[in-house]
């Protein structure tokens with residue numbers, strides 16, 4: 284794939300001009316760097332380059348620019364890889380030296396005890412240098428806020444609970460029926476952790492029982508506190524919030540009556556709504572440090588989609604005596620905005636540090652004897668270095684669930700192989716096939732889509748069901764049918780992209796469904812994708828819906844738990860048709876069947892997280908179209924997102 288010619292930044296000279304000409308820097312990156320260099324009277328081109336690259340890094344989801352690794356990064360222009368090896372990169376140590384002396388840069392004292400503002404006597408400087416990592420000051424402040432809040436809560440005296448009572452409740456809620464003889468009950472350990480810590484992380488892939496565990500944690504907490512706790516459930520999007528509410532309800536319905544009752548009124552909302560969305564600001568909320576949230580327990584699901592700035596706002600608005608339970612899949616693609624908070628918190632460097640033998644939470648965990656199986660927390664010794672890797676995260680409030688309870692066996696095996704970076708194992712699962720996974724081993728640039736008969740039939744079957752329900756005015760059935768099957772792509776454009784595949788799917792539907800699309804722009808059964816957050820009407824980027832008959836008019840139905848919400852078409856500002864969608868947009872959604880169009884070998888987007896996220900969007904079956912080389916490359920290349928949080932936690 285060749286990259287299109289980049290737009291030329293007329294203000295760029297020297298280094299900036301060269302990086303712009305190669306497409307690494309956009310006009311906007313260059314303009315920010317030129318303007319701030321002038322304002323700060325910084326003549327050094329290396330400093331301007333570092334600033335421009337930092338702005339660019341934020342666009343790509345990194346929180347900062349790491350000067351020691353930037354030359355190895357994969358840069359892309361419009362999704363095609365750019366060869367940056369021949370660019371005139373400054374030598375790292377002299378580049379850092381220029382930055383240390385720059386009037387644009389505030390050098391941060393390395394010792395972790397010193398927070399933002401400690402050396403802020405001089406005029407405001409737009410950049411912050413911490414070791415080899417360069418931040419825009421605002422993003423450093425977000426990272427520092429999250430780090431400080433999490434650390435403070437971890438170091439605080441843990442919540443006071445009656446440990447015997449906790450043990451009895453956990454005994455009642457968790458049994459070992461479906462576990463192998465030597466398999467620790469990680470769900471139980473995770474639950475103990477969330478009960479015993481102010482901040483806890485329940486990590487795991489789809490179907491590993493995160494929601495089940497959270498429902499049991501909430502039941503335990505309410506039982507310990509006489510049902511008086513005020514609890515809120517939050518998620519980054521409306522759809523995810525609705526799913527969370529439904530799942531927690533379904534799980535709590537299975538609990539014993541006495542434990543279930545206090546959970547009856549639980550409801551979930553988007554993070555925007557929980558924090559108090561303000562029409563006058565995109566980044567500030569009604570609840571903040573001065574006006575904190577009233578809740579005793581805050582559960583945040585789909586954490587991998589939560590950006591660093593959002594996490595900072597949430598923690599700042601949460602009182603120190605509130606339990607915060609973070610739930611999500613750290614191996615998924617990260618938030619569209621900057622940050623990889625879930626992955627950073629789950630894999631924080633401190634998690635592998637030695638565990639102090641007198642750690643209060645460890646003692647507590649032992650006391651509740653989370654489990655006696657080999658390798659379980661209750662049976663572990665903090666003095667045994669071999670166990671430190673498993674025990675470290677647990678003691679620090681992080682538990683990863685790995686047993687998959689829901690998937691067809693092959694999808695789980697494929698997801699595990701991808702997650703582990705084991706390309707041979709992934710290929711073995713795909714080659715073996717079965718009713719849950721399939722592989723069309725083809726290079727798509729040379730394929731006529733009409734040759735993919737099985738895919739066409741699948742698309743037509745699902746599309747027909749959507750249109751029939753939409754025409755009949757059955758919004759719930761239309762929304763459900765919409766989630767039967769989805770084509771996912773990494774790219775937006777080109778032979779592997781959403782545009783081509785969306786058009787193909789649309790053509791197949793026109794052929795299969797009489798009168799398809801005949802009503803004009805808002806035709807019955809038109810699948811819709813929301814492309815921008817609109818908290819006012821409760822629709823979020825990535826939400827999908829469908830145009831349905833409603834009385835004598837038309838409305839758009841969006842999945843929200845059992846009953847879809849209906850919106851007048853006139854309210855829909857930012858929507859497009861969604862016959863195929865990017866994996867990024869599909870985060871937070873699942874479909875019965877998924878067809879994943881794997882990008883080509885030279886794609887900058889071909890990463891492990893992309894493949895893992897695509898595979899785990901499927902509930903019943905996933906089919907991958909692409910070559911063996913591209914598959915191997917994807918499994919073997921993890922995403923690199925620069926952030927200091929992982930090291931600093």
Ligand SMILES: Nc1ncnc2c1ncn2[C@@H]1O[C@H](COP(=O)(O)OP(=O)(O)OP(=O)(O)O)[C@@H](O)[C@H]1O
Nearest residue numbers: 461487488489490491492493494495496530688689
């Ligand atoms: N220990 C267990 N034994 C048997 N079934 C379980 C167990 N834990 C969870 N399940 C079942 O597995 C399914 C998936 O569980 P759950 O919804 O809690 O997973 P999840 O990790 O929250 O998934 P997702 O991320 O997709 O929401 C549910 O049907 C649940 O009842």
